[in-house]
Amino acid sequence: MIEILQMGFIKNAVVAITFGSILCGIIGSYVVVNRITFLAGGVAHASFGGVGLAFFLNTPVLLTTFIFSLVASAIIGLLTIKDNDKMDTVVGILWSSGMALGIILLDLTPGYKGNLMGYLFGSILSVSNGDLLFMAISTLVVILSVIVFYRNLMIMSFDREFAAVKGIPVGFFHVLVLILIGFALVILIRVSGLILVIALLSIPPAISSKFTKSFFSMIIFSIVINLVLGFSGLYFSYYFNISSGASIIMLLSILYCIVVLSEKTYKYFKKYNENSLDKS
């Protein structure tokens, strides 16, 4: 175990997972509570256009994708401020057109395209020191914005109408949350890739929402789940020589199934006991 940690790229991977866990815990809780998983997925997939753009213009991939995903999330945010019937169509179109743009730009780029699969499904072992700095900055930005706006984000998530009456700029915060998703994406591209991001954002808060009683504890539990399963996933991927992102997500999914099944069993037996008590 110790000797694994002494390898430089593993060290970077561990730091990346730590940043990713914190971000996913915070952003994911907002995503799950506000039921905007689909919007988050839209932002993530549309960001593939950024990967294509980076190869086409020969610019740094992470930075270009970051800027592209911020723009994409702002557009999706602005178009979905009013929760109208066409929202899912709009997001669906942006979702796929972003990916299509990425593919076209890649087609137009001559020469070797590098490890494209890495951007789609994650390549945590290739995190560079420069990437780490970038991740640290985005984590800091997300944590700061949540601390500054915590109460408003909370009121808005619980009850938009009331928030609007209280004079909270609901539209601004709606876009802000999506832009923060854009920030989180930069880190998560390395950890899990663009396609698997939704799992990291949605599974841990979904698990913690089963037993937490406040939004703050939901965030903290999600971060803990992310950290524990992130490191175990990394260990499994090293041990069995499989992709790290996929192994983390498989672990999360298995944990989710176990939690849901035990919840159902618990409820069933509780009901059964109550019924048998009534009869006796």
Next chain:
Amino acid sequence: MASNINIIDIKNLYFSYDHECVLENINLKVHKGDFLAILGPNGGGKTTLLKIILGLIKPDRGKISVFGTNPGKENSKIGYVPQYSYINRNFPLSVLETVLMGIQKKIFFSFNYTKDDVKLAKDVLARVDMQEYCSKQIHNLSGGQRQRVMLARAMVSDPELIILDEPTSNVDPYGTFCFFSFLEELNKEKTIIIVSHNVNIIATKVNSVACVNKFLYYNSEPVLTKNMLEILYGMHDEHSCSLGKYFTDDFKYMAKSESKSDD
């Protein structure tokens, strides 16, 4: 009780969604100390009127002043109890935290509540008789209990006007009775507006009533007038209420379609 100070003053107000007129020539005055019921069928424009009063949407034409200024400017003087269906049922939140939301705070760095805030919230919860539920989850309460917590959230900022949107739609009859007797108490110090599609609430202690269905009829006594009954029970104009007229309309329509098919 009712004095001459107008809290809300609406004159010749019009509003339409996509060229379809929802509110037409609305006139309404709400005085300090009023207990007004705004009744109307679903889709009649009650919620739209409410949103205009709260400054969430702008009217097409007409004048409206709330606390003597434009709507939305003085919302700290309004305690708002929204419909339960607007509330995010996914959000984990305790009763105490729900009430704390109502305390007016600055937008930035408002992470923590002070001891005074918590004490204030607990006092208000005690007024609505919910103090022992402080740490319970808001979603695990009964409809009536939840509504009392939502009322406490509106009251915690000590507003002058309390607006309730369909407050008893999820509440059992006994809970509704308790809720209204509390509102009656509250009306001694605050102006109250209730919006509902349920005509039964005029049997409570409301002191004036307005019916909205595109048009608005106001009565300064808690009694429904003939005009009100007409707009409450569907858009039946006098002529369309008579069976004969329906028939003649049908025949006209048939005649038209026949002449068209002839072409």
